[in-house]
Structures are given as C-alpha cells and as structure tokens.
Amino acid sequence: MYERMLELIDIINEADYNYHTLDNPTITDQEYDKYLKELFEIEEEHPDWIKENSPTQHAGGKIIDSFNKVTHKIPLMSLSDVFSESEIIAFDERIRKEGITPQYMCELKIDGLSVSLLYEKGKLVRAATRGDGTTGEDITHNAKTIKTIPLTLKEPVDIEVRGEIFMNKKTLEELNRVRKENNQPLLQNCRNAAAGSIRQLDSKVAAQRKLDTFIYHLPNPLDYGLHTHAEAIEYMRKLGFKINPNNRLVDDINGILDFINEKGKQRDSLPYDIDGIVIKVNSISEQQKLGFTAKYPKWATAYKFPAKEVITKLTDIIFTVGRTGQITPNAVLEPAIVAGSTISRATLHNEDYIHEKDLKIGDMVSIRKAGDVIPEVIEVKKERRTGKEKDFVMITECPMCNTKLVKIANQVDYYCPNKSCPARHIESLIHFASRDAMNIDGLGDSIIEDFYNFGYIGNIADIYSLNLHAKELIRLEGYGDKSVSNLLDAIENSKVNSLERLIFGLGIPHVGSKTAKILASNYETMDNLINTTEEELVKIPDIGNIIAKSIIGYFTDSHNRAIVEELKALGLNMTYLGQKVENNETFAGKVFVLTGSLTIFTREEAQEKIESLGGKTSNSVSKKTSVVIVGENPGSKYQKAKELGIEIWSEEEFKSKLV
Numbered sequence: 001m002y003e004r005m006l007e008l009i010d011i012i013n014e015a016d017y018n019y020h021t022l023d024n025p026t027i028t029d030q031e032y033d034k035y036l037k038e039l040f041e042i043e044e045e046h047p048d049w050i051k052e053n054s055p056t057q058h059a060g061g062k063i064i065d066s067f068n069k070v071t072h073k074i075p076l077m078s079l080s081d082v083f084s085e086s087e088i089i090a091f092d093e094r095i096r097k098e099g100i101t102p103q104y105m106c107e108l109k110i111d112g113l114s115v116s117l118l119y120e121k122g123k124l125v126r127a128a129t130r131g132d133g134t135t136g137e138d139i140t141h142n143a144k145t146i147k148t149i150p151l152t153l154k155e156p157v158d159i160e161v162r163g164e165i166f167m168n169k170k171t172l173e174e175l176n177r178v179r180k181e182n183n184q185p186l187l188q189n190c191r192n193a194a195a196g197s198i199r200q201l202d203s204k205v206a207a208q209r210k211l212d213t214f215i216y217h218l219p220n221p222l223d224y225g226l227h228t229h230a231e232a233i234e235y236m237r238k239l240g241f242k243i244n245p246n247n248r249l250v251d252d253i254n255g256i257l258d259f260i261n262e263k264g265k266q267r268d269s270l271p272y273d274i275d276g277i278v279i280k281v282n283s284i285s286e287q288q289k290l291g292f293t294a295k296y297p298k299w300a301t302a303y304k305f306p307a308k309e310v311i312t313k314l315t316d317i318i319f320t321v322g323r324t325g326q327i328t329p330n331a332v333l334e335p336a337i338v339a340g341s342t343i344s345r346a347t348l349h350n351e352d353y354i355h356e357k358d359l360k361i362g363d364m365v366s367i368r369k370a371g372d373v374i375p376e377v378i379e380v381k382k383e384r385r386t387g388k389e390k391d392f393v394m395i396t397e398c399p400m401c402n403t404k405l406v407k408i409a410n411q412v413d414y415y416c417p418n419k420s421c422p423a424r425h426i427e428s429l430i431h432f433a434s435r436d437a438m439n440i441d442g443l444g445d446s447i448i449e450d451f452y453n454f455g456y457i458g459n460i461a462d463i464y465s466l467n468l469h470a471k472e473l474i475r476l477e478g479y480g481d482k483s484v485s486n487l488l489d490a491i492e493n494s495k496v497n498s499l500e501r502l503i504f505g506l507g508i509p510h511v512g513s514k515t516a517k518i519l520a521s522n523y524e525t526m527d528n529l530i531n532t533t534e535e536e537l538v539k540i541p542d543i544g545n546i547i548a549k550s551i552i553g554y555f556t557d558s559h560n561r562a563i564v565e566e567l568k569a570l571g572l573n574m575t576y577l578g579q580k581v582e583n584n585e586t587f588a589g590k591v592f593v594l595t596g597s598l599t600i601f602t603r604e605e606a607q608e609k610i611e612s613l614g615g616k617t618s619n620s621v622s623k624k625t626s627v628v629i630v631g632e633n634p635g636s637k638y639q640k641a642k643e644l645g646i647e648i649w650s651e652e653e654f655k656s657k658l659v
Helices: 003-021 029-045 083-097 167-183 192-197 203-208 227-240 253-269 284-290 349-355 422-433 445-454 460-475 481-496 499-505 515-525 524-532 534-538 545-556 558-569 603-612 636-644 651-656
Strands: 070-072 104-110 113-120 124-128 135-137 159-166 210-219 248-250 274-281 301-302 310-320 328-338 341-347 366-370 373-378 591-595 615-616 625-630 647-650
Touching: 029 167, 029 310, 029 328, 029 366, 083 274, 083 301, 104 227, 104 301, 113 192, 113 625, 124 210, 124 625, 167 192, 167 366, 210 227, 227 284, 248 253, 253 274, 274 284, 284 603, 310 373, 310 422, 341 373, 349 373, 366 591, 422 445, 422 460, 422 499, 460 481, 499 515, 499 524, 515 524, 524 545, 524 558, 534 545, 591 603, 591 636, 603 615, 603 647, 625 636, 625 651, 636 647, 647 651
Parallel strands: 591 615, 591 625, 625 647
Antiparallel strands: 070 135, 104 248, 104 274, 113 124, 113 159, 124 135, 159 210, 274 301, 310 328, 310 366, 328 341, 366 373
C-alpha cells in the first residue's frame, strides 16, 4: 500500500503540472478525482506516511517562467469533491454535528480558470491565476481585455475578489470554425481554450478569444461589514462584477438536492460548461467556526456531475459460467465512478469482442453505461500503452469444474458441456430470482450461492420449499428472524406472478423477457405452451426457427417437465395475467425507442403499453425504428432520430395516442 501511495503522488503531481502549468491535461478529470480519492483514503488510514510533496498537502500547479510570480495574501484554496447524494448528506451531517443549523448557497461550478482580481481605490492593479494556491501568475495584461472584468469599480475601494474566467460554447464553435478554415488544430474544449487564451504573452490573442467571467468569492467579507456569503455576492454585484444569476440560497439538504437535480437537467442548455455544483455555508461566522483542513475549507464542497464516459485501467480479464454453460470473459477494472455509481466490472461478451477491440490486460480503456445501465468497455487508449500490457489468452477449460470447453459451429461463444457444473446451477437460480424473472426480493446472488452450498436449494423448485428450513436459516450467520421472514414472504408473493415471468425464469435458451411475454400472451397457459408444436411456434411474429427448436427441446426434456409440474404443485400461477395484444393500427408492427427521463409513465409502463397494442420496443435507433418517444433531457438517440428523419413523439403525444 505504501508503494501505491508513492505511485499515486507521482501520478497526481505530474497531472497537476501538465494541467495547471502546460495547459495540456494528460488524464481526464474523472481519473484525477479517482486517484486523489484513493490517495486520501490511504493517507487517512496511515497518517504517518504523509509526504511533504503529497498533492493532498497543497493545491497543485507550478509557474511558467514567461509570467511574473504573484504571492496571494490570502491563499486560494481548492474545494473537496463529492460524487453522490450520500456524500452530500454526509457533508451536511458533519456541519450539523458542530451545532450549526446552516443555510447554504448553491452555485454552478463553472468549468474554466480561477482568477484573483486586486483593486486599489477602485482601480484594477493586478489579475493572477490560482497557481499553487499561494503563488500564481500575473495575467493582468490579458485580464484587461475581458469586458466583464471592470477596470474601475463603482466605489473607490481596496478589494480582492475571486472568480472564474471561461469561454462560452458559441465562442468556441466560432473559433474552431475559423481554425478549421485555416487548417489549424481545433481547440479541445471551453476550459482548455480559456486557459490557453489567458496565458498568451500577446494580449491581442486573448482579446480575440472573447473570454468571460463570473465572480463568486470575497475572501475577507467581514472587513466590509458583510456577515453572509449572500451579502458578499450582492456587494460585489453592486461594485460592477458579473455574478452568475443561477445562485440560490437554500435552507436544508432537500434544497441542495433539488438545485442539483434542476441544474443537472439544464446543464446542456447553458451557454457555458459546468461540471458540478458548489455548496457553501452562507454564514461567515459559521464558516469561521468550521475552519479549514490543510487543503480545503470545511464549510464548502463541490458536487461533481456523474461522468457519462470515463477512463480507467483494465487490470485483469476473468471468466464466468452462465446458466446455459456459456463462458463469458469479464473486465476487472480499477474502480471508477460512471453516471453516479462505482464500476469495477464489465462484460467483454466473447473472445471475438476482445480481439476486435484489441484489448490487453493493463490497458487504459474508456467505459460507460450502455443504455445508462450496463457497464461496457468502449475502446482502448492505445496511445497510453507502456509496453507492459499483457495479451489476452482465451481459456480452454471451465473455470469451475475444469471440463474442456466446446465451441458450437457458427457461434462465437464457448460452453462448458458439463450439465452438473455447479456454476450453471447457481447461475440458473440467480436468473430465476432476478428482477425481470420472478423478482424475489432478498434472494440475491450471494444468498443463493450460500443456500446452494449449504444444500438448501439445488433447483428452482427448492426455492419454494425454503419455508421448511426456516429455523435452520435463522441460525445461519448473517441471517435473522426478520430477514428470513421477509425473504419467505417475498418467495410466497412471487407465486402469483404472471406467466411470462415464469417462462423467462425457467432459462430456456434464446428466450428473453420480451419473447417470454410474446409466448405467454399467445398461449395464455403453461400447458398450452408445453403442448405446442414447432410449426405453431414459427407462425408467431418474432419467433423464428432457432427459438422454436429451443422451446420444443426444453419441454421435451423430462427433467424440465418434472420441474414445471413440481412448481405447479407448489402453487405457482401458470396463467398469463397481462393484457392481450390489441394490434392497434397506430402501434401494431412498429418499432419504438424511448429516450430521456419520462415523467408520466415509468419506462417499464411505457414499454408494456406499446407491446399491449402490438408494437415493439428497442434500445437503439436505426433505420428500422418507426418512432422515438422523447422525455426530458434526451441524449444521442434523439439526435440520431433527427438525423435519420424518424418520427418523434413527446411523452404527451404518446399518451394522447393511447386513448
């Protein structure tokens, strides 16, 4: 762990130099945040290891020789970062434990370059970058070209204020249009463009870049008779500084969360980039009571919006065995926060997928959540290879039972042919209890594995006999009377599920949740489905030869038939309880894609209504898509639909067509 700490110090210090001094970031903000958080955790656990050069002990960055150095009378401290609702709540709780009932000022976190502006008798005498927090760079010659930085204040006061220099999105678009015409390299983003502009030796270049500012901090408000941050903001506005109009004073944690949710939805429509929300205790006396750490004020923090795509390290590739015996390679990743949750695993699907993406163990890879849910590896960052990466080698034996793997002709997947492989049994049980199948709350992966290993369940029917072992389960370590009682209630409640959940839960190869619903709505009872023929099945839309053969093959197996009969005897519902498909002409045979946040329906409700009227739903937009239904803050699917000329409905339009 000590060696890892030293490695993190080197990584972060190098990143600070590249970011603050050279304006040439070599790692993403998400990577930087992840490494810094890991370093903090190690140092908290081992405070005697802390080094003087640790980035946790100062606000990083060095000064380039082209600019004069400036010493800040009051240091410019950075803010601690939080990434989730629970961390914001913990921040609030820490403040309240100090006997404070705070008001908070919520502000947009502008993605630009910090600046300190010093005035004497109302005249601008110096502008400086944050630098390392104590020493910055004199950028007065460029700051004077920014129209929103007043050269003379409305009052002849001596004052220092802090804020952010940034570039508007439209300005960047126009600059890049001109640069493209002149065959110049394009500017990467608004933040880098602003930083590069303000640090030009020739102020004419900065003037042409049309930079902007928001002022947000007065470091010594009591000197001006100001007792709250809100009063300081208003005072700076009266002096002539540009203040962000989105600031909001709130009374509690709910106000903070509402502000974050609201501004998160508005983020893309703002004329400038923001990467989070800053939360500050409003009272100056309360700020003073809370004080500072070595690097951060304890009375403020910055919530970072969840990244949609981040870069992390592929540390290993491991293999899992599915309920059909299918072998799946999985990426083991350095934990990274993606769209609000920590990701450390992602499926790599199969051997061909890995070779197509040219993945090696040790690679830096970009990851995201497919459909905002399932973690996936997008691509390898080959330019960041060091030569220490290891080639991927496909295994030849089952990782659970050591049986030699087989590969079926014309398929990309490998399989363990051993039907007694314990992994296959456990995975089939997990699948049966999962949310889209029988949805048995409390019967999670680890509990199923425990019950299987203890001998309480060997097949799916045994789940419904767990009540016979209630006293034994209560005595197991980690289980108790209430948790076992709740689990048995959830198992009993699952008996009344509609037929499609049971069909999907059986784990018939090639039968997903949508196919299960098609089968249930067409056959209505399990007996009808069991007694069908392949010829009848292929007549049903979306049921092809492969699925039909799989269904017939499953129910021809006497062991499978016996399990179904046992479930029937245990009282499970064997009838379809959903709506019959009406084949409404507005929906029948059409393919619908949902995007954005729905407010009238849940996504599941919308899908169910579409399918009940004869429509189909898909997760991706293509030329086969008939209609895209758009909720709040739609993403790339909406843009693609417009590009392809696909019909677009609002959620209100969708609702009106259901009548």
